[in-house]
Amino acid sequence: MKWDRDLKTGLALVLVLASLPWWALTTSYAMGIGITALTFVALALAWNLISGIGGQLSLGHGAYFGLGAYTSSLLLIRLGVTPWIGMLAGAIVAAIFGLCLGYPSFRLKGVYFKLVTFVSALILEIICRSWSDFTGGDPGLEIPLLRHAPAMYQFASPVPYFYIILVIGSLYFLLTRWLLRSRFGYYLQALRDDQVAAEVLGVNSLWMKLAGFALSAMLTALVGTFYAQYLLFIDPVSTFGMFVSVKIALSSIVGGAGTLWGPVIGGLFLIPVAELGNAQFAGTLTGVDVVLYSVVLILTAIFLPRGLVSLPEFIRVKRREMERMKAPPQPAS
Amino acid sequence: MTQFLQAIVSGILVGGVLGLVSMGLSLVFGVVRIVNFAHGELVMLAMYGTYLLYTAVRIPPPFSILIVAPLLFAFGVLLYRVLFEPVVLGSTELLPQLSLTVGISFALQTIAQWVFSPTQRSIQMSWTTTYYDVGEVFINQAQVIAFLVSLVVSLLLWLFLARTDLGRAMRAIVDDREVAQMMGINSRRIYAIAVGTSAALAAVGGNILMTYYPTFPHVGLQFLPLAFVAVVMGGMGNVLGAFLGGIIVGIVQQVTGVYVAFQLQNAGLLLVFIAVLLLRPSGLFGKEGSL
Numbered sequence: 001m002k003w004d005r006d007l008k009t010g011l012a013l014v015l016v017l018a019s020l021p022w023w024a025l026t027t028s029y030a031m032g033i034g035i036t037a038l039t040f041v042a043l044a045l046a047w048n049l050i051s052g053i054g055g056q057l058s059l060g061h062g063a064y065f066g067l068g069a070y071t072s073s074l075l076l077i078r079l080g081v082t083p084w085i086g087m088l089a090g091a092i093v094a095a096i097f098g099l100c101l102g103y104p105s106f107r108l109k110g111v112y113f114k115l116v117t118f119v120s121a122l123i124l125e126i127i128c129r130s131w132s133d134f135t136g137g138d139p140g141l142e143i144p145l146l147r148h149a150p151a152m153y154q155f156a157s158p159v160p161y162f163y164i165i166l167v168i169g170s171l172y173f174l175l176t177r178w179l180l181r182s183r184f185g186y187y188l189q190a191l192r193d194d195q196v197a198a199e200v201l202g203v204n205s206l207w208m209k210l211a212g213f214a215l216s217a218m219l220t221a222l223v224g225t226f227y228a229q230y231l232l233f234i235d236p237v238s239t240f241g242m243f244v245s246v247k248i249a250l251s252s253i254v255g256g257a258g259t260l261w262g263p264v265i266g267g268l269f270l271i272p273v274a275e276l277g278n279a280q281f282a283g284t285l286t287g288v289d290v291v292l293y294s295v296v297l298i299l300t301a302i303f304l305p306r307g308l309v310s311l312p313e314f315i316r317v318k319r320r321e322m323e324r325m326k327a328p329p330q331p332a333s
Numbered sequence: 334m335t336q337f338l339q340a341i342v343s344g345i346l347v348g349g350v351l352g353l354v355s356m357g358l359s360l361v362f363g364v365v366r367i368v369n370f371a372h373g374e375l376v377m378l379a380m381y382g383t384y385l386l387y388t389a390v391r392i393p394p395p396f397s398i399l400i401v402a403p404l405l406f407a408f409g410v411l412l413y414r415v416l417f418e419p420v421v422l423g424s425t426e427l428l429p430q431l432s433l434t435v436g437i438s439f440a441l442q443t444i445a446q447w448v449f450s451p452t453q454r455s456i457q458m459s460w461t462t463t464y465y466d467v468g469e470v471f472i473n474q475a476q477v478i479a480f481l482v483s484l485v486v487s488l489l490l491w492l493f494l495a496r497t498d499l500g501r502a503m504r505a506i507v508d509d510r511e512v513a514q515m516m517g518i519n520s521r522r523i524y525a526i527a528v529g530t531s532a533a534l535a536a537v538g539g540n541i542l543m544t545y546y547p548t549f550p551h552v553g554l555q556f557l558p559l560a561f562v563a564v565v566m567g568g569m570g571n572v573l574g575a576f577l578g579g580i581i582v583g584i585v586q587q588v589t590g591v592y593v594a595f596q597l598q599n600a601g602l603l604l605v606f607i608a609v610l611l612l613r614p615s616g617l618f619g620k621e622g623s624l
Binding site for chain 2: 057059104105107108109111112114115116118119120122123126127129130242246249250253254257286287290291293294295296297298300301302305
């Protein structure tokens, strides 16, 4: 592994984040924001593999998040299987669902694929709500409280969860970095940029997309299990719900879809901004977080269509424009 | 049999209003190439507007359409000029328009929550609870009126698209925007009018829905997925197809609700949706390769 700038910056960021519980995230409220932000970093990185790098825009990643959360939780509650194994089962279930959905629908063009994925998560949500004998239905599932039981993926304080999700996020980052310069990653990017040209050059588009989709689904499901164990409670809306799907996609898009750093920046920026707004106006106005969140969405869509990662470039271009305005007109030669 | 007829009739009646809302979504997609995730919130705004007009100045729906629809038309034009245009003219990419319209949707919901509180609001008209009894099939009077209004407005829209220069220009842009622009069609103006018209359609839908459905800040989310399904079934960008799509959605929903399980009515619908897409990727009434 070559020690390039991405790796060095990544390592520095991980070290800073790892130190946060010692000095910044000292209240349980702040800790909660930290864990949620890192969760969305991991989810956005997983989404980015197929939707950003592969260009197959999914608006239904809540489906895989929920399948991960529910598979491991049901295995734990019904059969007493530790979530460490349950999360692998969840990843397999998610991959199978992704393959079954992707195989027929990858033939569809852009917008249709987006809508099929969106609808697939809604279907799972409805099934999960109405099949209450098995899934617990609308009231949700509570995971039995064991307090400190590392073997059962349960800890008495939130700090271990923080480090677990930090490790997961870092691994996903490394995976993305590897993928961006691997043969598989180049195939996916080629399919995104020009599918016909890629196919003519011999890329098997269906298999590449399916592999990317299954991988993305599995990584999302693993985070689903993590989140279930962290909250010790899941319900259909907070896992399969359309907000979950949309938030996963938006974290990556706002940061910069298809890039290595975009999902990291998007997750680390969007979640805390929204939460801080809430803390500022606590008690007077509810929903300030949502408004701040939407303002960020609208502003990035208008000014930084390629995401926050393109901010330095945006500033450079603006500065050059300013200089050109100030500089005296060049005499024509 | 009566049960089946009942399901079909209610499906058509409810589906007509949904069809109207879906036509607006389809129009914006066809003309401006935006999948507007904030379309449900336009319906929500119209429902609150109707509610206020009725409770404050006693103007009942459907007559308040004459106030609500122009207001939403203006709102739509403003929405286009201020927010959509910088994103649409910059690029044809899907990603920025997704964050844009989702952002608008979230913001409108929260603002509605601040202004109107999360409480459900409804208005009681004399016909909300009146039923016609046609050979053992019960037909709600409010739903009949709503359906008739939807039908009339859809016909007006069809006339507008088929017979006026503006409507023809819109269809030209849907078919081939580059050629349309070369023929001298001012697309910026057309886009603004299309978004305005779409918002006005949502306004009519919201107005008549208010006679039998309560409003709350997140009410738009109830209609958005259904409208997507209707639009796709009709063939994206096929505006009249979206109306028929809405009616199909209504029927499938009601039939699943009666014969399978009430909670599963949307699951049945969404499965039909995926099946339709896989068998006919350009929708039931879409032209092959229209996209």
